[in-house]
Amino acid sequence: MIGLGLIGGSLLRALAAAGHEVTGYDREAATRTLAGKAHGWRVADSIAAAIARAELAVVATPLSAVGQVLDQLAQFPGIVTDVVSVKQPVRAMAGRHPLRYVGGHPMAGKETAGFAASEADLFTGCAWALCLDEETDLDDWVTVAGLVTALGARVVPTSASKHDDAVAAISHVPHLLAVALASVLRDPLAGSLAAGSFRDGTRVALSPPSLIGAMCGGNTGPVHEALDAVLAQLDAARAALDSAAPIEAVAAWAGPAHEARSRWPHPPGEPRKLGLTRDALLALGEAGGWVSAVAPDGVQAHGG
């Protein structure tokens, strides 16, 4: 486990709790010391020492450090996966080396950061995007899918490109909206009257600005597009406010998204068996489905 922040630290804990032999490494000596005080894993003081004899390397660093880490993994014979919140840039960097790379992104997080905030059950019930691109080896994908479903995560098969478009809309733009909304605190009266809708609408503005910068600035194209789609909706809201009957017009504008949000999240339903083929897995993910378990003869599929 290379990088022991919130996600890397939590994954270190989760894999150790599941009985895997894990070794952690972090660039920061203080983090290595902190992680070394707990039990159930080893902490190495270099990437080379961390991956010696490993079958899987997980890159859990900020995007800005991924290139250097991948350079050091260039000769690693095992599977390499990552947990970075954008996938096309990591895929491009991984493509410069002969790596057995499977891009991943657990949709787990909270507004606190660092190893001290990590917890073994962070991934229970969370969606975990796992990229099945043209160059991805299906067997390696299945190995990683089996590992993370065993931690309680729902694996969503997708491509790096579709992932980046989707998370721009459901994760990156929400951070921009939260920050934009939090800026109204310039008015003290607004601050004293603000309640639940403001609290929840701005919660992720508590994320470190550097993280918001990394997720949005590392995914500019899709974030631009998703932001413009939201802005188009807000333009429609402005038009409704300007109409002759604004109460009815705003209500009518809100109706479809209200209905969609009321049906979300979709219940898992009964699992069905799905063959281990690239096309079937990608079709499942595109239709909104996911994988809850992996067996040699197929996966347990839900939704979609």
Add this chain to the structure above:
Amino acid sequence: MIGLGLIGGSLLRALAAAGHEVTGYDREAATRTLAGKAHGWRVADSIAAAIARAELAVVATPLSAVGQVLDQLAQFPGIVTDVVSVKQPVRAMAGRHPLRYVGGHPMAGKETAGFAASEADLFTGCAWALCLDEETDLDDWVTVAGLVTALGARVVPTSASKHDDAVAAISHVPHLLAVALASVLRDPLAGSLAAGSFRDGTRVALSPPSLIGAMCGGNTGPVHEALDAVLAQLDAARAALDSAAPIEAVAAWAGPAHEARSRWPHPPGEPRKLGLTRDALLALGEAGGWVSAVAPDGVQAHGG
């Protein structure tokens, strides 16, 4: 208590629990029957019967019904207050009658509605805007402030106009952002990957569209202005995404609002005594402060 939805029903329960003699009324016979099954209050089958012998009438109907209710209260000799989420329109309607009107708005709510969802402790710790406009009688304002602080609410002294501007920013626009964000669910993959930031950013899109229409459509001017301020922030985010160093630029853009949100909500601190003057109370509210208790010689003031 005229109107027994979520807020009216909760206030009926809270006032009864505090030992007040309360009578409820709702336009819907089914709601009257439901409210009549519980104990601690009476339920009347007309507004006239509900306010007979009352010292205070609370209008807790949707904005669309307020005009008709106030017409029926025209000769009521007691204090009239309300809990409607916009204040200038109610103030204007109240001004057509010789009423002892004190406009109020508890910043309490949830995405469920109706008497069945009401609860006696909904107002504990919530901010309660209470309007002290030129025509408001200070003694009547103090009476209502004493009543609601005794329920555990923080009274924020303000004017109808400043209230409407502030709630546009911290309540109405958050609803528009939530609906706009929820519209990304048109993509099934986005729905399966959506997690905490999406869940919280869209929670209030679960509010009934009619309620979102009433709050925004009943406050079009301030909502327009607050929405434009948020859109200007989002334009700045777009510019940061377009810059040569988008990761750093987005992080720098997010910094100030992140800092402000990290300091919110402001802790109550030690209360101080404040005289019962219109100017002192309004200055307190404008500076972000509030009142936690009322005594004959002054109020307990916090913050600001």
